[in-house]
Amino acid sequence: MEHPxxxxxxxxxxxxxxxxxxxxxxxxxxxxxKPKRQQLSAGDYxxxxxxxxxxxxxxxxxxxxxxxxxxxxxxxxxxxxxxxxAGRSVRIGISGVPGAGKSTSIDAxxxxxxxxxxxxxxxxxxxxxxxxxxxxLGDKTRMEKLSVxxxxxxxxxxxxxxxxxxxxxxxxxxxxxxxxxxDKIFVExxxxxxSETAVHSMxxxxxxxxxxxxxxxxxxxxxxxxxxxDGIVINKADGSNLEKAKLAAAHFRNALHLFPAPESGWxxxxxxxxxxxxxxxxxxxxxxxxxxxxxxxxxxxxxxRNEQAKYWMYESINEQLRNSFYNNPxxxxxxxxxxxEVLGGTVTSFTAAHQLLSTYFKTKQ
Amino acid sequence: MEHPxxxxxxxxxxxxxxxxxxxxxxxxxxxxxKPKRQQLSAGDYxxxxxxxxxxxxxxxxxxxxxxxxxxxxxxxxxxxxxxxxAGRSVRIGISGVPGAGKSTSIDAxxxxxxxxxxxxxxxxxxxxxxxxxxxxLGDKTRMEKLSVxxxxxxxxxxxxxxxxxxxxxxxxxxxxxxxxxxDKIFVExxxxxxSETAVHSMxxxxxxxxxxxxxxxxxxxxxxxxxxxDGIVINKADGSNLEKAKLAAAHFRNALHLFPAPESGWxxxxxxxxxxxxxxxxxxxxxxxxxxxxxxxxxxxxxxRNEQAKYWMYESINEQLRNSFYNNPxxxxxxxxxxxEVLGGTVTSFTAAHQLLSTYFKTKQ
Numbered sequence: 244m245e246h247p248x249x250x251x252x253x254x255x256x257x258x259x260x261x262x263x264x265x266x267x268x269x270x271x272x273x274x275x276x277k278p279k280r281q282q283l284s285a286g287d288y289x290x291x292x293x294x295x296x297x298x299x300x301x302x303x304x305x306x307x308x309x310x311x312x313x314x315x316x317x318x319x320x321x322x323x324x325x326x327x328x329a330g331r332s333v334r335i336g337i338s339g340v341p342g343a344g345k346s347t348s349i350d351a352x353x354x355x356x357x358x359x360x361x362x363x364x365x366x367x368x369x370x371x372x373x374x375x376x377x378x379x380l381g382d383k384t385r386m387e388k389l390s391v392x393x394x395x396x397x398x399x400x401x402x403x404x405x406x407x408x409x410x411x412x413x414x415x416x417x418x419x420x421x422x423x424x425x426d427k428i429f430v431e432x433x434x435x436x437x438s439e440t441a442v443h444s445m446x447x448x449x450x451x452x453x454x455x456x457x458x459x460x461x462x463x464x465x466x467x468x469x470x471x472x473d474g475i476v477i478n479k480a481d482g483s484n485l486e487k488a489k490l491a492a493a494h495f496r497n498a499l500h501l502f503p504a505p506e507s508g509w510x511x512x513x514x515x516x517x518x519x520x521x522x523x524x525x526x527x528x529x530x531x532x533x534x535x536x537x538x539x540x541x542x543x544x545x546x547x548r549n550e551q552a553k554y555w556m557y558e559s560i561n562e563q564l565r566n567s568f569y570n571n572p573x574x575x576x577x578x579x580x581x582x583x584e585v586l587g588g589t590v591t592s593f594t595a596a597h598q599l600l601s602t603y604f605k606t607k608q
Numbered sequence: 609m610e611h612p613x614x615x616x617x618x619x620x621x622x623x624x625x626x627x628x629x630x631x632x633x634x635x636x637x638x639x640x641x642k643p644k645r646q647q648l649s650a651g652d653y654x655x656x657x658x659x660x661x662x663x664x665x666x667x668x669x670x671x672x673x674x675x676x677x678x679x680x681x682x683x684x685x686x687x688x689x690x691x692x693x694a695g696r697s698v699r700i701g702i703s704g705v706p707g708a709g710k711s712t713s714i715d716a717x718x719x720x721x722x723x724x725x726x727x728x729x730x731x732x733x734x735x736x737x738x739x740x741x742x743x744x745l746g747d748k749t750r751m752e753k754l755s756v757x758x759x760x761x762x763x764x765x766x767x768x769x770x771x772x773x774x775x776x777x778x779x780x781x782x783x784x785x786x787x788x789x790x791d792k793i794f795v796e797x798x799x800x801x802x803s804e805t806a807v808h809s810m811x812x813x814x815x816x817x818x819x820x821x822x823x824x825x826x827x828x829x830x831x832x833x834x835x836x837x838d839g840i841v842i843n844k845a846d847g848s849n850l851e852k853a854k855l856a857a858a859h860f861r862n863a864l865h866l867f868p869a870p871e872s873g874w875x876x877x878x879x880x881x882x883x884x885x886x887x888x889x890x891x892x893x894x895x896x897x898x899x900x901x902x903x904x905x906x907x908x909x910x911x912x913r914n915e916q917a918k919y920w921m922y923e924s925i926n927e928q929l930r931n932s933f934y935n936n937p938x939x940x941x942x943x944x945x946x947x948x949e950v951l952g953g954t955v956t957s958f959t960a961a962h963q964l965l966s967t968y969f970k971t972k973q
Binding site for chain 1: 688866921925946961
């Protein structure tokens with residue numbers, strides 16, 4: 244079933260409320276009639292970001308998301324200069340299948356944490372967003388209250404490229420937001436694919452939103468996602484649905500016993516809430532803050548952040564190695580033939596791989 | 609707790625009953641006093657294998673497992689020549705945590721399938737085998753009846769190298785066994801790591817052996833393994849343990865509902881049995897043969913085999929790309945420094961990756 248938010252009808256209603264979309268923004272537009280040398284420097288962006296200037300923050304994120312080499316160069320300079328000011332936030336990954344009520348929940352969660360003080364950045368990872376357009380966080384009206392809150396910064400998923408590319412851009416945007424003083428970061432993703440692994444690799448706490456329902460509905464959880472959760476929360480625990488939600492919570496608690504204990508030493512919890520009626524929100528955030536105290540005390544917090552930094556270095560290396568190989572024109576021409584030979588049983592998978600690699604390394608000489 | 613089969617005491621009892629160990633075998637030993645040019649050719653090996661000669665099959669597998677380039681060259685030639693005669697077997701992956709009774713079960717399963725006719729090859733994947741020595745299938749006495757059966761061929765896990773390397777060797781050994789007329793192949797692995805994914809990628813049916821027990825024992829299942837299972841079987845369903853085993857089966861059936869339906873369209877089943885007393889074995893194999901009929905009828909069988917062949921081609925490519933990078937002496941020298949810079953927060957993960965890749969590609973010119 245198509246998610247209603249992706250339907251043509253829904254797209255027709257999309258309104259951008261002052262949130263800049265990468266495809267329509269020229270970050271230099273205000274300097275268009277001035278000579279090129281008067282463009283903002285990396286230092287100018289960094290200064291603005293450190294002062295909490297959201298316009299410059301937005302523009303810097305647009306540079307991060309751009310595929311133009313000159314934009315990438317200045318973006319990397321900005322990120323590097325922001326790095327010493329980053330890292331001081333609580334990063335929460337929020338995942339859930341379409342229909343679980345993520346937008347309403349993030350609206351309610353966001354208002355709740357902002358009542359406790361500080362500033363909130365809401366980002367997203369959705370590698371499919373270029374195709375589906377009406378993508379997660381693409382339409383700010385979905386988060387009615389948060390989108391007009393002065394202390395929130397909402398940014399839709401970067402829209403182009405591979406999961407690795409999209410995830411990298413979101414990770415770099417976290418750095419910019421933190422440098423701009425956002426001390427809570429939500430990273431939303433849709434619970435239907437590998438993007439959860441990417442989100443899990445850049446957050447401190449991974450929250451999985453689920454719905455009560457029949458056994459069939461529970462099957463919407465993709466492989467490996469439940470094991471990543473530090474907390475599972477069952478939405479729509481209200482009215483006549485309350486008992487069903489409690490039952491689902493018990494079901495998930497049992498299922499969690501089937502998985503090994505997380506490395507953090509934390510025992511994942513299952514709670515119920517209602518995003519729409521704002522019930523049980525405080526308990527969720529009490530749990531998250533308890534987790535933060537727990538992992539900061541046992542050293543896992545810093546350990547995980549270090550592992551994540553290394554993970555992304557190796558991910559970047561491996562992705563670029565693969566890109567260099569598969570985007571090589573000689574290899575691209577040869578690949579289908581070799582695949583057919585393997586399927587036809589005339590060469591082994593290993594020999595085909597070996598032949599392709601020999602060809603590739605010859606082109607690099 | 610150390611698995612008793614890995615203990616020093618157990619190792620002391622190790623007996624090789626005519627099963628050749630890669631470390632002690634010179635495949636050319638019978639020609640040692642003859643001039644080198646009289647070594648067997650790839651064609652000689654292939655001829656022997658096609659005739660079902662287990663000595664030549666064993667020697668060819670030793671060549672596959674060797675890391676010497678000249679052995680690899682002849683091994684690849686043998687495999688290539690065997691390929692047209694391979695593929696006509698039922699490949700079963702068998703996994704379970706240490707202590708689940710895999711050896712006794714494989715002994716019982718093997719005798720059962722051999723009663724139905726045909727020939728059985730039993731292989732293993734255990735990337736840790738070089739370290740632990742007393743490794744899975746390393747000691748043939750663990751499968752008392754199967755090890756002396758004339759229609760079985762048992763081969764321990766290749767002992768050297770990365771998971772990718774070990775898995776490739778096992779995959780190539782499957783080809784040789786099939787060419788030698790083995791129409792059932794078991795691939796054993798220990799249910800504690802990533803090797804399950806490798807086994808899953810080379811078999812038609814993935815069987816997970818579990819034990820009844822407390823919630824704590826069930827936690828021995830690693831992430832993602834349960835989702836791979838086409839069938840889960842609870843061992844030691846005998847005597848006073850019978851009720852507990854039935855309860856565990858119900859538990860697993862419920863847990864399976866939490867996962868999405870497998871691509872095959874098959875609904876994974878949970879059965880109980882006793883490997884030691886030989887109870888419920890027939891039912892397990894009825895299930896597996898029902899599965900085979902099902903996936904052959906709906907086309908998934910051939911689809912999965914094609915996907916596996918492609919998977920191994922791309923895995924080989926990606927592994928060799930990574931090896932070429934990380935084994936590059938300049939990169940090996942530079943990597944720790946860059947990692948420290950990333951952890952120190954002076955460069956981003958992406959910039960460090962970029963610097964390493966530029967250096968690497970310069971060394972390839």
